Amino acid sequence: MGDYRRRVVDDELDAVFPELAAISLDGPKGVGKTATASRRAATVVPLDEPARVDEFSADPGFIERAAKPLLIDEWQRLPKVWDQVRRAVDRDRRGGQFLLAGSAAPLAAPLHSGAGRIASLRMRPLSVAERSDHVPAVSLAALLRGESEVSATTDWALPRYVEEIVASGFPGIRGLAPRARRLALDGYLERVVERDMVEQGYRVRSPASLRAWLRAFAMATASTASYTTILDAATIGDSDKPSKPTTIVYRDVLTQLWLLDPIEAWRPQGVDLGRPAKAPKHFLADPALAARLMDLDETELLSVSAHSMLGPQQGTALGQLFEALVALSVHTYAQAAEARVSHFRDQAGTHEVDLIVEARGRTLAIEVKLAAAVDDSDVRHLNWLKERLGDRLTDRIVVTTGARAYRRADGVAVVPLALLGP
Structure with a gap:
């Protein structure tokens, strides 16, 4: 205690x-x-x-x-x-x-x-604010209330975020030395396959198929990859592919175990934003589980090659795992503010916003940027949404790995993840 x-x-x-x-x-x-x-x-x-x-x-x-x-x-x-x-x-x-x-x-x-x-x-794994001893300077709840003050600095930089991605938000695992932590994460996943699925009434006939599906799902982190794309990634080179009903059961049981934490598509009311896509964004409960399933440690994630996940259009592993860390944290802060979290993407892929936070008629639009600096191209979707929603959009935020929180001339708030809290 x-x-x-x-x-x-x-x-x-x-x-x-x-x-x-x-x-x-x-x-x-x-x-x-x-x-x-x-x-x-x-x-x-x-x-x-x-x-x-x-x-x-x-x-x-x-x-x-x-x-x-x-x-x-x-x-x-x-x-x-x-x-x-x-x-x-x-x-x-x-x-x-x-x-x-x-x-x-x-x-x-x-x-x-x-x-x-x-x-x-x-209850989710530890958010970034819960992993640090300092009080975050920028409150998600305050931004939802329309309080616009954004000014603070942090000494966190990209390596610290990468460290947090692999460290895990499970309190009993994150304090372990790297090799012991990797073994603990492996054991966690092994228990899911060998025991937890059985306790949920589903006996896994092919543990290797479930592990492959989990790895493919991890590769789809922060994307709206289709079911077929994920299944194909799980069965590359296999002539004996698991059936669609089998892998749907995997998804459903893992959801019951709270290990999948999807972000549903936003359904805006009373405004024309074109034809919004309906697919959820895929996330595992903890970014460290996704990183471990892909066998990526800090060195690999920081490498110049920046592993691609399900193809160039899906981004890089580090970018998507950083978004997973942001999503985990925003989920926690939004719940405390009695808010809902969703994402927006139109069917043509012309416009998308990583996270939408809504509460009591107020809306925040959040973009995630794996970089310290933000330029006009990084805020174009936020500003497009502002043009269409007007005052219904309470604020626009870009979450970064930078050192300083500030507000741009166009009104967009730039907030390092380490400075964002409930």
Whole structure:
């Protein structure tokens, strides 16, 4: 407990848990759900211990008697717990009673949605702001409110961002030495293939095919690559390709495990932006998993050759993994601001904006730039969107690897990722 690093979601819990009877913290294994929830719990029941599952099953009245707040960890191991908590909340709606932490949603068990009784908060791997000891100078929430002050400096440069990409946002992994960290990431992925998929009701008949599909998915990071493109990349040289239904199951189960974190396409209302594409942008939960699947370390990512992923049109590995680090962080900050994250691209590929953040009628447009300097070509899509949305577009931001946050003459804010926070 002494070395706990406060998370952005702690502020969310401070705001809502005293008012809500039950909250479910959802996210992949290893993001820190148990550590965060345990700090608020008077009683902890870890259901990843078989003996505790048996005890808990034999004594359903324990939920009512236990000292509150009660944390039920890995609740999906005993799905009926969800309905037990829901019924307890029906009887007593006082705030701050139950925390449920889960790293998967059970597929087979018929669960009541919990609507109106159990609220959900997503926990992701550590954002950039959560990895640093300094307080970020530029607040995403303030930008959404229309507060335009942007002025600060950072000593972070490209090598530090590359270090963070491979370091991982999983608290238990990022502090390890490089070789041990790589082994831990390999073990994490191995557990997904050999155990977690099985626990979700799907036995992987060909682990090698799933690993190849995961690697191809990693190669598609930050792109809207089609299903066919990803499948072809996973089966280069294979005459015995996995079927489309098989790989759709891979996607669906990994989504249930919170390991895929797609950004959906933006659906603007009341404005003509041409024909928007509908495909989501692909992301794994942690950029370090994508880098490891592609066997890229800091040296490789910083090399002049800058590995291409699924083709020249998709960009380079470093550029797309940096965008993944930005997307992970923006997701966390946007959730704290009660905002949604999406992306925009028209079907012709003429205009695209990497990230769109919306809340209460306000909209931010964000471009991601793997460079320290920004020129007019880097903001053309942002300015095009401003021309069409007018005052509906609250602000335009380019997130960079530079040293200084400032506002350009055309009003676009240039913000190094290290300076952006909730």
